[in-house]
Amino acid sequence: MANKALIAIAVLAMLSPVATAKDDYIMDTSDIGKSHHGVVTSDQFLELGMNTPNSLRLEGEQSLRMGHLDRAIMVLQRSVEMAPLDIDGRIMYATALEQKLVSQKERDPALFNFCVKQWLFVAKKSEFPDQASQGLSHLYNLTGMTPKMWQSNRAFLKKVLLPEDGSVKVALGKAKKKASKDDF
Numbered sequence: 001m002a003n004k005a006l007i008a009i010a011v012l013a014m015l016s017p018v019a020t021a022k023d024d025y026i027m028d029t030s031d032i033g034k035s036h037h038g039v040v041t042s043d044q045f046l047e048l049g050m051n052t053p054n055s056l057r058l059e060g061e062q063s064l065r066m067g068h069l070d071r072a073i074m075v076l077q078r079s080v081e082m083a084p085l086d087i088d089g090r091i092m093y094a095t096a097l098e099q100k101l102v103s104q105k106e107r108d109p110a111l112f113n114f115c116v117k118q119w120l121f122v123a124k125k126s127e128f129p130d131q132a133s134q135g136l137s138h139l140y141n142l143t144g145m146t147p148k149m150w151q152s153n154r155a156f157l158k159k160v161l162l163p164e165d166g167s168v169k170v171a172l173g174k175a176k177k178k179a180s181k182d183d184f
Contacts, residue, residue: 053083057092064096069103072096087126091134094118098138107170109162116142116160120153144173 060076063069076093083089097115101107116139123135123146136146147156162168 051078051082053079053086053089056082057086057089060089060096061092064092064099069096069100073100085125087122087128087131090118090122091131094122094135094138098142101170102172107172109166109168109170110164112142112170113161113164117157120147120156123147124153141173 056075056079060072060079063072063075073093073096076089076096079089080086080093094115097111097118101111101115104111119135119138119142121135123132123139126132126135140146143160145160147153162170
């Protein structure tokens, strides 16, 4: 009986929507959450025996409210990996990432870039206007700009993402200054 349940879960996982090559930032969950598809321990949900994206999202929301940012990011990352098109889970994940970024004294450019990608996904892929405006609002707070109406994701990201080598300091809400003739 347990084998049938595992096979059903594996089939559902294979049928879930997969990111395309042009939207590769959707599934880019890198090592920001440090889970590497590992086991997420929980006081409540893991005792039930089966984790769903919704249960993980609830667990992540609870951790976020309790102030456990690293745990919230790890659990919400797993939720987003299980259901990449769940905008509510993506909003919670991006919120946790942004809170971690804001709390850092020396802000990590890789975390900044990752956070921008998450909010861009929310802004572009939301079905509801309130979620899309929330994504745009956070993008503006992080980068100082929002994507133009017909601007591609790639073009917007090229404008706002910072080099991850630390050569540029992360300044929230400030758009990169374009070089003018007076700067030379």
